[in-house]
Amino acid sequence: MGNIFGKIFTVTTFGESHGKAVGCVIDGCPPMIELSEADIQVDLNRRRPGQSEISTQRNESDTCKILSGVYEGKTLGTPICILVENKDQHSFDYDEIATLWRPSHADFTYDAKFGIRDPRGGGRSSARETIGRVAAGAVAKKMLKGIKITAWVESLNLISMPAPTTTPTHDEIEQTSVRCPHKPTAEKMIEFIKKARSEGDSVGGVIRCRIEGLPAGLGNPVFDRFEAELAKAMLSLPATKGFEIGSGFAGTRMLGSRHNDIFVLDENGNLTTKTNNAGGVLGGITSSRPVDFRVAFKPTATIAKEQPTVSKKLEPTTVIGKGRHDPCVLPRAVSLVEAMSALVVADFTMRQRTIKEV
Amino acid sequence: MGNIFGKIFTVTTFGESHGKAVGCVIDGCPPMIELSEADIQVDLNRRRPGQSEISTQRNESDTCKILSGVYEGKTLGTPICILVENKDQHSFDYDEIATLWRPSHADFTYDAKFGIRDPRGGGRSSARETIGRVAAGAVAKKMLKGIKITAWVESLNLISMPAPTTTPTHDEIEQTSVRCPHKPTAEKMIEFIKKARSEGDSVGGVIRCRIEGLPAGLGNPVFDRFEAELAKAMLSLPATKGFEIGSGFAGTRMLGSRHNDIFVLDENGNLTTKTNNAGGVLGGITSSRPVDFRVAFKPTATIAKEQPTVSKKLEPTTVIGKGRHDPCVLPRAVSLVEAMSALVVADFTMRQRTIKEV
Amino acid sequence: MGNIFGKIFTVTTFGESHGKAVGCVIDGCPPMIELSEADIQVDLNRRRPGQSEISTQRNESDTCKILSGVYEGKTLGTPICILVENKDQHSFDYDEIATLWRPSHADFTYDAKFGIRDPRGGGRSSARETIGRVAAGAVAKKMLKGIKITAWVESLNLISMPAPTTTPTHDEIEQTSVRCPHKPTAEKMIEFIKKARSEGDSVGGVIRCRIEGLPAGLGNPVFDRFEAELAKAMLSLPATKGFEIGSGFAGTRMLGSRHNDIFVLDENGNLTTKTNNAGGVLGGITSSRPVDFRVAFKPTATIAKEQPTVSKKLEPTTVIGKGRHDPCVLPRAVSLVEAMSALVVADFTMRQRTIKEV
């Protein structure tokens, strides 16, 4: 039913926005990895609502508990269940939603698919589902030594940061609430979000991510290419509408002679390429160059403006977003992009081990 | 190892470019579907090399044989093995490739991953692998009654066709060798490809695809969203660098109030939306609006220009594309995009049946 | 890592014996099924320790909570997480176990596999893991209308009940603590267990199970035969050593002319067979005759007698079972056999729907 991700390092998430709890079960995490609730909490805090003036005011502490799979601070190789209880629920906000379909939300399609939905806070289609992903991603990162995953907000609406010459640092990204590492651009973005919110509107944008330190050889040719699983991982995130790797759509406007990445030896005699239009993958397999990709996020569907819509009885009506919501999901989605990247890398790392001689 | 696609309607492809054969096995095709080799050959012919002046001169008839799973013209519900023998192989063209890594090809990464590769014609990384996909896609289409999948070349390098007001017809697409339904644009594209080829260069572009006639309710929330599996399917195709659905990357530059697709009733009282920025999916589930997406293809890596590269002994050398190859993969890739779309739809159609009451 | 069961109706169990909790997540349960915690508790109570004089004195109420996937008493089609907290844990009983390997327990093999284990109460290898299975089985039963699954203790050590002419009723089975429906035999069994326990020993036996009301057509030929998945399901239960269906091992001593089940029409003109040596399956597919199978359970490995063994430092030592344990697992295992049967049937039921025309 689509709630399990990965072939070896598998993650199942569960939970509705206003149910008792959300969380995940990881099956396939190797044993003997040091893991504590604090390791997970760090990432959950970056995802958490109510962090700043530009995010939703829903205030959940999102404190996680590890229920299984860890003993004396180390993973056992058995399933790791991580739970976050739902606390700050205002179900009364959502009564109306049960009777109509909000524009660009999943209300209608859940009804069409299942014949039933939990209307409180979007139920399973709420972004609270991603708590389980972030928790699992934090576990994946613990097993991925020497691999650095860095995501940041590259553009919001028409505001874009200049192309960075190196991967931004974590501190540069975290210095502003919008998680764009170029401060002048970040300030414009924050102003833009505030203005949109004051007008009851919402904002989309692009998150860029780089995965560094990967060995050559990850990813499986044909259907399970590294970039194919990455694309699936990203398009499985709420509000995403596009994915591109390396030169992406811009690369379609280059000639082959310019697009090809020429192999050369670096100063240490190691193989590298002059350019990285490939974005770190060739034939679906990592080349050891940084994996470099972008994800497009649409503007939040919930807006504080009245919009026409249709009720479940197929009668015209109107709706206005009353719940607490983010005018722009991107700052919080940075942690989601990183988490899903970590899950993809962890799974491919374990899959690659299978073909090494014992 | 990544050669199986789908959860219920599963396809395994096999075969190297210059091995004895390529093909596929479909496990999960329902019984009682009319199927003949001719049904499959139609699509294989659209994928086939040597079709026109702008594609590779490798001349394979690519005649398929159904080895199993069909009896008296109907599927049995048992595995369907479809085989295409390799015939027009010029292995002598490829001897040099065994000793070096071509730029932007998978030679290096196959070596890194497997420690071995078949250098003849690219081996498993050759586009001949996609024969199995097209054959399986043809079978999937036979079970998908009332669903129309239409792909076409929307742009090549900087040449773009005007936005169509309706989905192009199959005849409009097939009228030119470049498979762009807007004839004046198609002519420019053909000229551009010819010019690039004469200069030993190659060309990239964008394929657009629309899936019409889907019921609401396909696709599984969370990890196996309709658009997530579609993105994976597309990024699993050789030479792809990006995917976007609905408003895609352009949608990130819109405000929510404009991006939201307002639900309305059409003249027959059926639910529809004013716009389709969503591209036919909400919360990972089809809404019954057309699924509308784009796929970015990079320029062909093989070019007839000398390029510097590095040998397997890490010594600098040069390489020039001598094999027969396409200066632009997009015209032939139209059938691949359609085939992978059909596989995604077939699989989700069968998955959705599981939750209907018997 | 082996903690997920099923292809469509999938169950993941998690939890160690003395960790915070045990439970399961079900992904793939259809929507709109009525489900409450009470539905699940009934089966958990049959599995629960401390029920009677012949089971372990560990006293857990094993009260379950549904954390997700149910809204207003109906399943949503989203993952159902069911949790049981661990309460009556005597960890001090188990300190010694960390340093040695108990005979016929999984201590040694967990160490060999994972390099780490939770020694408290057997950790993940404890029978407490089966709580998640029973909970999931209870959910599966709710979706299986008209299907009756009945398991009972057929033999204990050398004590066997006479062959029943009809399937025993639930009341007949539950009337004695040993869950053998033939009361005189049950009394002998109880005496035998008590005697074994008083001598610090343990007892094995055979559970028989019948699944009635199945339609013809469930089960997938070749690898996923109905009986193959059933055998896997049963051999995945702790302490099991054998599985047979229909005539089983005894059938190997019959000639074909006697073993074949002759098709006839019953008084209503419906197809049936004179005998059921097949045990309800032909070619891996259910025939609509009762599925009839047996499962062999070894005597409990934990005994209250001193046994020689070897420490983790490879030094000879001795061990004596001090924890609370069952002298015979079969009475409680009846609910496990039923639960695993329900999971197999639920999964095949949903798989079969995929090949029906929508």
Next chain:
Amino acid sequence: MGNIFGKIFTVTTFGESHGKAVGCVIDGCPPMIELSEADIQVDLNRRRPGQSEISTQRNESDTCKILSGVYEGKTLGTPICILVENKDQHSFDYDEIATLWRPSHADFTYDAKFGIRDPRGGGRSSARETIGRVAAGAVAKKMLKGIKITAWVESLNLISMPAPTTTPTHDEIEQTSVRCPHKPTAEKMIEFIKKARSEGDSVGGVIRCRIEGLPAGLGNPVFDRFEAELAKAMLSLPATKGFEIGSGFAGTRMLGSRHNDIFVLDENGNLTTKTNNAGGVLGGITSSRPVDFRVAFKPTATIAKEQPTVSKKLEPTTVIGKGRHDPCVLPRAVSLVEAMSALVVADFTMRQRTIKEV
């Protein structure tokens, strides 16, 4: 649809008895393993019909071709397709079968499941399907260095060989056509089969198998226990009705104090056990002791005696086995038991590699 076996080392078989071909595709075989058609042919020849006076007279050479995945005598890590064409087909033998359901065959259940079947030679339910399994098993064996898999016929009807003190050698097993290594017993078995055949009857029996040389640590606790996957593998073979490991059903009649396998150190100071009632597995994980199991095969359903049955129009009729068939499948099934064992071991070997540090 159940034609794929394994999680990492996956095998898909395809083909009907009287279709164009049967075969398999292996996805997940590691690269760099030496493999030739001759390696596979050896095992196919042991499975082949027409080998001896006690098997079917259908005379197929069953010559295999490797179509993909091997280059210069070594596996590539890409899918290996192995094909065997069907040649000696007497379809006219089978016309009648299309209109009725043979006792204890899969005709009825295939009709019930699929609504269609290929009646020629049993179609997909024919034992010819197992050619793909034996071919895949031969490949698995090539990657399993140091592991010995030995199966033999232990009993036929009431004729049992004495318990061997050591594992029989391959030569001892192959010295008689019945593949029982105890020659006096073998001779009785051959006589018994001949007599049964002369009377138009058929014979069942038990195959025993030992897997030696396994490291400790294979198999995944909970659902994918080593013995659970083995049981599934064996019960997926045609004509099987039971599986037991180690002490099996006989072990249920022992007390725990006698059943427990006491850990001791052998003369070299290595850990072993005094007895092996466990059959080489503890908690679902291999202990490094030999895996020792039995499989029950029913007497062949096809017999040369007239039997009453029912037509597809639900009218009483009779049927007599006219096709060429084995009066006893066990001698040929020895190779099937070994092949499926090899697939289980190969898959678990690769799965175990995932949790080792790279």
